[in-house]
Amino acid sequence: MSKNKMITVFNKKGGTGKTSLSFNLAKDLDFPLLSNDDSVIEKIYPGKAKILDKIKLIEHDVFYDLGGFIDEGIIEVFKTSSLIIVPTLLDINSIKRTINSIMEINKYNNKIIVVINRVEKKKLNKYELSINALEGLGKELFFIRESEAITNSIHLGKTISQLYIETPLAAHTYKGIYKDYEKLLNRVKGDK
Ligand SMILES: Nc1ncnc2c1ncn2[C@@H]1O[C@H](COP(=O)(O)OP(=O)(O)OP(=O)(O)O)[C@@H](O)[C@H]1O
Ligand SMILES: [Mg+2]
Numbered sequence: 329m330s331k332n333k334m335i336t337v338f339n340k341k342g343g344t345g346k347t348s349l350s351f352n353l354a355k356d357l358d359f360p361l362l363s364n365d366d367s368v369i370e371k372i373y374p375g376k377a378k379i380l381d382k383i384k385l386i387e388h389d390v391f392y393d394l395g396g397f398i399d400e401g402i403i404e405v406f407k408t409s410s411l412i413i414v415p416t417l418l419d420i421n422s423i424k425r426t427i428n429s430i431m432e433i434n435k436y437n438n439k440i441i442v443v444i445n446r447v448e449k450k451k452l453n454k455y456e457l458s459i460n461a462l463e464g465l466g467k468e469l470f471f472i473r474e475s476e477a478i479t480n481s482i483h484l485g486k487t488i489s490q491l492y493i494e495t496p497l498a499a500h501t502y503k504g505i506y507k508d509y510e511k512l513l514n515r516v517k518g519d520k
Contacts, residue, residue: 333359333389333411333518334389334390334392335392336392336394336409336411337349337350337353337391337413337414338395338412338429338433339416340397340428340429341417341425341426341429342395344415344416344426345417345443345445345446345472345478347363347365347367347369347393348481349413349415349445350393350413351369351372351487352487352489353391353516354376354377355376356513357389359376359390360377360390360391361377361391361392362377362383362386362393363379363380363393363394364379364380364381364383364394364396364402365379365394367393368482369393371485373485382401383399383401383402383405384401385404385405392409406433406437407436409439411440411516412437412439413441413442414429414440414467415444416442416444416462418444418447418455418459420458423461423462426442426462427461440467441470442465442470443512444462444469444471445472446472446474448474449473468515470511470512471508473505473508477492477505477506478505488509489509492506
């Protein structure tokens with residue numbers, strides 16, 4: 329992976345998995361993580377994660393976990409990012425705000441991928457319209473299933489990859505989510 333990568337996770341919509349995914353990806357890449365969201369990241373990723381009141385541009389390998397209002401600092405981050413990851417859920421409210429977020433980001437940078445998070449296979453047909461709407465944006469789509477691995481990862485401060493290799497039982501339990509996550513991680517690493 330080349331140096332000086334700035335990767336941003338953004339959605340105006342709350343609770344879509346921005347912090348969970350950015351913590352996992354940043355830690356697996358050994359990148360610092362900066363956020364404008366008051367979460368547990370400084371505790372679970374000590375020395376590497378920092379919560380900032382105001383987002384500013386930092387020109388080295390860095391991950392941003394950003395939500396809320398798009399201000400000038402965030403626009404600078406959008407413009408400079410090598411990749412912008414937009415996690416979403418499939419309910420209609422999330423889709424609406426996700427599409428709106430993507431349209432806004434697109435004004436500054438079109439290198440956007442969408443992560444459909446908390447997917448439950450059995451319910452997928454119910455969300456056909458939502459998925460069609462996302463497909464219509466012409467961005468690459470990734471799927472991350474609903475899994476307690478995400479909650480555990482935040483509680484324990486370990487990534488899904490770290491949990492997966494811990495014990496044979498963990499490998500068995502987390503096989504599905506690890507596969508989903510590995511696809512995203514490889515995309516982010518840039519070696520599709
Ligand atoms: N794939 C998943 N499976 C199960 N639970 C998940 C998954 N992704 C996220 N969650 C849970 O959803 C909740 C919201 O996730 P997270 O805090 O990462 O979202 P966020 O977008 O950062 O939220 P906020 O807008 O509050 O910053 C958390 O409780 C997290 O554990
Ligand atoms: Mg968050």
